[in-house]
Structure formats: structure tokens, C-alpha cells
Amino acid sequence: MKHFKETLYDSLYQEFRIDKLYFESRTDHQHLMIFHNARLGRVMTLDGIVQTTEADEFIYHEMMSHVPLLAHGQVRHVLIIGGGDGAMLREVLHHPVAQVTQVEIDQAVIEMARQYLPNHSAGAYDDPRLQLIIADGMNFVRDTDDRFDVIICDSTDPIGPGEVLFSEDFYAQAKRCLAPGGILVTQNGVPFLQPDELNTTAQRMGPHFIDSSFYCAPVPTYYGGHMAFGWGTDNRTLRHVELPVLQARFEKSGLQTRYYNPAIHQAAFALPQYMLESLAGRD
Amino acid sequence: MGSGRRIMIGAAPDEADVWQALVAEHGTPLLVFDPAVLERQYHRLSNALPGVELHYAVKAHPNEHIVRTLDALGCGFDVASAGEMDLLMDLKISGRRTIHTHPIKKDREIRDALRFGATTFVVDNLDELAKLVPYRERIGILLRISFRSESATVDLSRKFGCAIGEVAGIVAAAGKLGLHIKGLSFHAGSQCEHAGQHVEAIARCRQLMVDIGKSTSVPLSTLDIGGGFPADYRLTGIDIDAWCGPLRKALADLPGDWHLLAEPGRYLVAPSVTSITTVTGKSERHGVTWYYLDDGIYGSYSGQIFDHTVYPLQILKTGETRRSILAGPTCDSIDIIAEDVQLPELGIGDLVIGHQMGAYTAATKTRFNSLPDARLVCRESPS
Numbered sequence: 045m046k047h048f049k050e051t052l053y054d055s056l057y058q059e060f061r062i063d064k065l066y067f068e069s070r071t072d073h074q075h076l077m078i079f080h081n082a083r084l085g086r087v088m089t090l091d092g093i094v095q096t097t098e099a100d101e102f103i104y105h106e107m108m109s110h111v112p113l114l115a116h117g118q119v120r121h122v123l124i125i126g127g128g129d130g131a132m133l134r135e136v137l138h139h140p141v142a143q144v145t146q147v148e149i150d151q152a153v154i155e156m157a158r159q160y161l162p163n164h165s166a167g168a169y170d171d172p173r174l175q176l177i178i179a180d181g182m183n184f185v186r187d188t189d190d191r192f193d194v195i196i197c198d199s200t201d202p203i204g205p206g207e208v209l210f211s212e213d214f215y216a217q218a219k220r221c222l223a224p225g226g227i228l229v230t231q232n233g234v235p236f237l238q239p240d241e242l243n244t245t246a247q248r249m250g251p252h253f254i255d256s257s258f259y260c261a262p263v264p265t266y267y268g269g270h271m272a273f274g275w276g277t278d279n280r281t282l283r284h285v286e287l288p289v290l291q292a293r294f295e296k297s298g299l300q301t302r303y304y305n306p307a308i309h310q311a312a313f314a315l316p317q318y319m320l321e322s323l324a325g326r327d
Numbered sequence: 328m329g330s331g332r333r334i335m336i337g338a339a340p341d342e343a344d345v346w347q348a349l350v351a352e353h354g355t356p357l358l359v360f361d362p363a364v365l366e367r368q369y370h371r372l373s374n375a376l377p378g379v380e381l382h383y384a385v386k387a388h389p390n391e392h393i394v395r396t397l398d399a400l401g402c403g404f405d406v407a408s409a410g411e412m413d414l415l416m417d418l419k420i421s422g423r424r425t426i427h428t429h430p431i432k433k434d435r436e437i438r439d440a441l442r443f444g445a446t447t448f449v450v451d452n453l454d455e456l457a458k459l460v461p462y463r464e465r466i467g468i469l470l471r472i473s474f475r476s477e478s479a480t481v482d483l484s485r486k487f488g489c490a491i492g493e494v495a496g497i498v499a500a501a502g503k504l505g506l507h508i509k510g511l512s513f514h515a516g517s518q519c520e521h522a523g524q525h526v527e528a529i530a531r532c533r534q535l536m537v538d539i540g541k542s543t544s545v546p547l548s549t550l551d552i553g554g555g556f557p558a559d560y561r562l563t564g565i566d567i568d569a570w571c572g573p574l575r576k577a578l579a580d581l582p583g584d585w586h587l588l589a590e591p592g593r594y595l596v597a598p599s600v601t602s603i604t605t606v607t608g609k610s611e612r613h614g615v616t617w618y619y620l621d622d623g624i625y626g627s628y629s630g631q632i633f634d635h636t637v638y639p640l641q642i643l644k645t646g647e648t649r650r651s652i653l654a655g656p657t658c659d660s661i662d663i664i665a666e667d668v669q670l671p672e673l674g675i676g677d678l679v680i681g682h683q684m685g686a687y688t689a690a691t692k693t694r695f696n697s698l699p700d701a702r703l704v705c706r707e708s709p710s
């Protein structure tokens with residue numbers, strides 16, 4: 045195959061030229077590819093859907109890590125569920141956290157990403173603050189006694205291996221694992237083309253948090269406009285942290301970013317009207 | 328299919344050598360696949376149906392060599408089960424060119440299809456439509472209509488397909504559920520002698536699609552004309568271009584921006600596979616010579632039962648003929664390939680060749696008597 049044609053939608057699709065195929069595996073009803081595209085750098089796809097590309101992964105990973113960590117302000121212990129490519133870990137470790145627990149279901153994904161997507165983890169897997177656990181994320185949140193200030197659910201799409209990470213039970217168990225004032229953020233698809241996914245998450249997550257909402261960022265290769273991130277916490281103020289406070293935290297952190305900045309952080313919580321209407325129409 | 332089985336006695340020496348050499352190398356029972364023949368069939372059908380995207384009905388013969396050959400030609404695929412999708416996935420074929428055409432599905436099957444990358448589904452009733460609601464953001468739906476062909480050997484419109492009168496109601500119901508019906512499909516039957524039923528079905532679908540298009544905001548614009556393209560079991564030289572003539576005419580009446588699909592199985596693969604079986608025993612009973620072969624009705628010749636087809640047979644020897652029976656290897660008395668045929672006397676080890684045996688043959692074989700399967704070997708294409 046010389047082109048990758050995404051199979052997410054029937055009536056439209058994006059197509060990437062495969063300039064060099066680095067890796068392809070087809071195991072357990074799962075089809076994984078890593079290839080090079082002249083414009084996007086290395087691209088990873090799973091079951092016909094783009095997972096991450098070197099060119100635009102920074103938007104996704106910065107927004108899923110820096111937004112909850114800087115909104116919280118005193119994060120010591122972070123849980124990452126999924127995220128086997130290592131880029132979420134890389135971003136989280138830029139913060140002065142005491143410990144990061146990462147729960148990935150498949151050791152092979154980590155090995156494969158370290159070999160073929162080395163810029164994603166950029167050495168993060170060697171950091172002594174990492175506790176890496178190979179386990180099912182759902183089982184982990186059900187069983188663990190640890191408590192986390194931030195939980196980042198870096199899942200695949202709801203049809204496939206990441207299915208349970210979109211269940212109401214998962215949101216309930218994740219909530220149980222949050223320290224007081226902790227925040228859960230989740231990957232929630234592209235609402236312009238996937239409004240059902242937004243509404244379903246709102247319904248399932250809503251009952252478990254005092255404040256549950258979404259924030260957005262456009263990730264070009266998650267075709268279809270803004271991507272939504274789920275946001276759940278019992279501290280209502282965290283969604284409205286003042287700009288000077290964010291600014292001070294950001295400067296103190298010394299983070300080098302390409303998408304995130306405090307103004308973007310604040311603005312990301314403003315949802316486009318079509319999303320608000322979709323959410324309002326759900327009951 | 329009627330009676331008319333073709334039996335050919337004798338073979339050109341170089342032809343016989345080819346079969347003998349294959350048997351020397353691989354033994355029997357054997358199925359010999361010739362990719363060049365499949366390529367020829369694909370090109371003939373594509374040329375006879377310009378503008379129609381062909382999707383090979385994998386059920387006709389779910390074999391990796393066949394699928395690979397068609398994939399290399401740019402052919403799409405019609406799958407009806409998770410197992411058929413597994414075959415394509417094992418060959419790393421993208422689901423983008425695949426449609427899922429089974430009208431009745433479990434939820435698991437829908438999810439597997441989406442993970443594989445097939446986003447087109449077929450339904451023929453409201454219950455089935457409801458199953459697709461959770462996936463409505465990702466999929467396109469074809470509504471299957473029942474049209475029976477008088478001339479088809481195999482009727483495919485009894486078990487599946489809604490009545491014409493139900494179409495508007497189902498399309499409206501789908502709209503209310505937020506589901507996108509993008510067009511209609513039908514299956515006129517398999518092994519159709521002529522395209523008369525296809526032509527009529529196309530005209531009816533056109534009318535329905537145009538009428539419904541007027542009253543809804545989402546136009547129906549895909550028409551899937553199914554399969555039914557015949558194989559040449561009597562070796563009379565079917566001219567597929569002529570067979571498709573009326574069909575082309577009917578398709579030319581459709582709006583130019585409609586998407587046209589077909590799901591050919593039989594026409595593509597039937598002539599590309601040849602069966603070779605060996606006489607393993609014989610006996611003289613009531614004035615008839617019985618030959619016992621190492622393949623039969625429970626194996627490669629299962630299509631004589633399930634597909635109502637008789638295949639042209641060839642004996643390599645010539646000589647004075649006598650009343651003979653060709654029987655398969657199982658203990659069952661139904662396992663007879665050909666009754667009361669005139670054949671020259673065969674010896675143990677002689678070969679019986681079955682032609683046009685690519686479609687619905689190995690696909691329906693059984694494990695009865697735990698006999699070994701006929702192996703399929705691929706002839707090298709003379710490139």
C-alpha cells in the first residue's frame with residue numbers, strides 16, 4: 045500500500061502518502077502502522093485511524109498535560125492511562141511532579157514507539173519519577189489505593205481496545221482515584237463530526253463530578269475541526285483560573301511550548317456554539 | 328442449471344503434461360488457481376461495466392491468492408462475516424475499498440467491521456437499522472431491495488431484501504434516527520442467464536431514488552447492482568460484454584453523479600480454478616464401471632449440492648467409451664459427482680479434471696469423513 049486512507053467516516057476521508065513504511069503489525073484484530081509522510085513526519089495509525097503524527101502531536105499533548113497541571117498548580121502525582129507513545133509522559137515530566145504513574149495495556153506498544161517514534165518519548169521512559177505499569181487501565185483505577193492530582197486518559201477511539209475508557213464505570217472509578225481537588229482529562233474526539241461521542245461522555249461523566257465540561261484544541265490530523273477534551277473535577281474554580289495566575293505558573297515552570305500559552309489555556313474552555321447546542325439538546 | 332454437463336475426452340499433449348506435472352509436484356486432490364485467468368475476467372467485467380466499482384464477493388472463494396490478485400488490480404471487496412474480514416486483514420488490505428453486505432448482523436460484527444475499516448453496511452428492515460444507531464457518525468447505509476430473477480440458478484431475493492413499497496418508509500425512519508441511507512442495493516440472483524432482472528431492478532431503483540431524493544434533504548446516490556454475472560459452465564463461450572449490454576444501457580439512464588457498485592463473485596473466479604482428482608479405486612457393478620476419486624461432493628464438488636451447479640469434466644485419455652459413474656471418496660452414497668456418463672476406461676492413478684471450479688466450490692466444502700482438503704496451488708503468471 046502506498047497510501048494510507050483513513051476509515052473513520054464513510055462519506056469523507058483523509059489520505060496520506062506513505063513515503064516510507066517503518067512498521068506494520070496485524071495482531072489480535074488490530075492493525076498498526078508507523079510510516080513517514082513528507083509533510084507530517086512519522087505517523088502512527090491504528091485500525092485505519094490516525095493516532096499521532098510528529099508534526100502536530102505537540103498540540104494534543106501540550107493541551108492534555110499543561111492545561112490540567114497548570115490549572116491545578118500543585119500537582120505531585122499524575123496518572124496517565126494509555127499514552128504508550130510516550131509523548132504525554134514527556135510533557136508531564138516537564139513539570140516539577142514527584143511521581144508519574146503510567147498504565148499502558150500493551151508493553152509492545154511502548155517498545156514499538158520507542159523504536160519507531162523516538163521523538164515522542166524523547167527519553168521520558170528513563171526518568172526515575174516514572175512508575176510504569178503494564179495493565180488494563182480500567183482494572184487499575186478499580187483496584188488502586190493511590191490517589192492522583194491529575195489523571196490523563198490518553199485513549200484510542202471508543203470502538204476498539206479503548207472502549208472501556210469511555211464507560212460510565214471508568215469515570216466513576218477514575219473519580220475515586222482523584223485526590224481532593226484533582227482533575228480528570230480525557231480524549232474526546234472531534235465533535236463537529238462526532239457529536240454523539242461528546243454527548244455520550246457528557247452524560248456518563250457528568251454525574252460523577254461537581255464540574256464536568258470540555259475544552260478544545262484543533263489538531264489538524266484529527267480531521268474535522270476542534271478536538272474536545274473531557275474535564276472533570278470537584279473544584280469548580282479550576283476551570284476559571286485567572287490569567288495572571290496562569291501566567292505566573294507558566295513562567296515559573298519554564299515550559300517551552302509551541303501551542304500552549306496561558307491565553308490559549310483560558311480560551312480553550314470557551315466552546316463553540318454548535319457544541320453548546322449539541323450538549324444542551326441531549327435531554 | 329439443467330442437465331447439460333460438458334464432458335471432454337482427451338487433451339492436447341502439452342495440456343495433459345501441465346496437469347500431470349502439477350500432480351507430480353503437489354499430489355491430489357488439488358485445486359489449481361490461475362491468476363492470469365482471474366485478471367482476464369476482472370478486466371473483461373470492468374470493461375463491460377464502465378463506471379461501476381467492482382467489489383469481489385469474498386464468499387465465492389475466500390482464498391488468499393485470489394484476494395491478493397484482485398487487490399493488486401484495484402478491485403474492492405464485499406464481505407459478509409468477520410471471518411472474511413480477517414482474511415483481508417491478514418493480507419493487510421485496507422477496509423476503505425470494502426463494503427459489508429450481510430443484512431443481518433450482531434453488534435460485535437458491526438464493531439469488527441468498523442475496526443477493519445468497512446463503513447458501508449446493508450440493511451433491509453427497521454430492527455437492523457436500529458442496531459446501527461450507535462455508529463451513525465461513521466457509516467453509510469445501503470437499503471437492500473428484493474427483486475427475483477426468473478432466470479437465476481440461485482435465488483437471492485427470498486431470504487433478504489425489503490419490498491419496493493417499504494423503501495420510502497425505511498428511508499424516512501432512518502432519517503429520524505440520524506442514519507444516512509446513501510442508496511439502494513439488490514441481488515437479482517446468482518448465475519443469471521440474462522440481465523433482464525438487473526435492468527428492471529435498475530429502472531425501479533432509479534425511480535425510487537429520484538422520488539425519495541425529491542422529498543428529503545439527503546439524496547440517495549449510490550446504487551449497488553449486486554452479482555449474478557454468469558460463469559460459463561457449458562463452455563459455450565459466454566460473451567460478458569454482450570451480456571452486460573442491456574445493463575449498460577440501463578445504467579446510462581442514471582444521473583452521472585451517482586455511485587455505482589457491483590458485487591461479482593462467480594463470474595470473476597469460476598474459470599480461474601481447476602480441480603484435479605485421481606482415480607483411487609474402481610469396480611464393475613451391474614454393467615456400469617464405478618470410479619472412486621479422491622475428491623467429491625463433500626469436498627471441492629460441494630457446489631453440485633449447495634450451488635446447484637454441474638461442472639465441465641475432462642478425462643485426459645481417449646478410447647472406446649462405456650457407462651461410468653464418478654464417485655467421491657466418502658462412504659455416503661450421495662457422494663457421486665457424475666452418474667451415468669460415457670467415459671473411456673480409466674485406470675487407478677488416472678486424473679479427472681473439473682473446470683470452472685473457482686466459485687462456491689471449496690467455499691462450501693465439509694469435513695465429512697475427516698478427509699484431507701484439496702490443496703489450492705497458484706500457477707505462476709507468465710509475466
Ligand SMILES: Cc1ncc(COP(=O)(O)O)c(C=O)c1O
Pocket residue numbers: 384387405428483514516517518553554555556590591592593594686
Ligand atoms: C450479497 C451478495 N453479493 C454478491 C454475491 C455474489 O454473487 P455472484 O457470485 O452471483 O456474482 C452474493 C452471492 O451469494 C451475495 O449474496
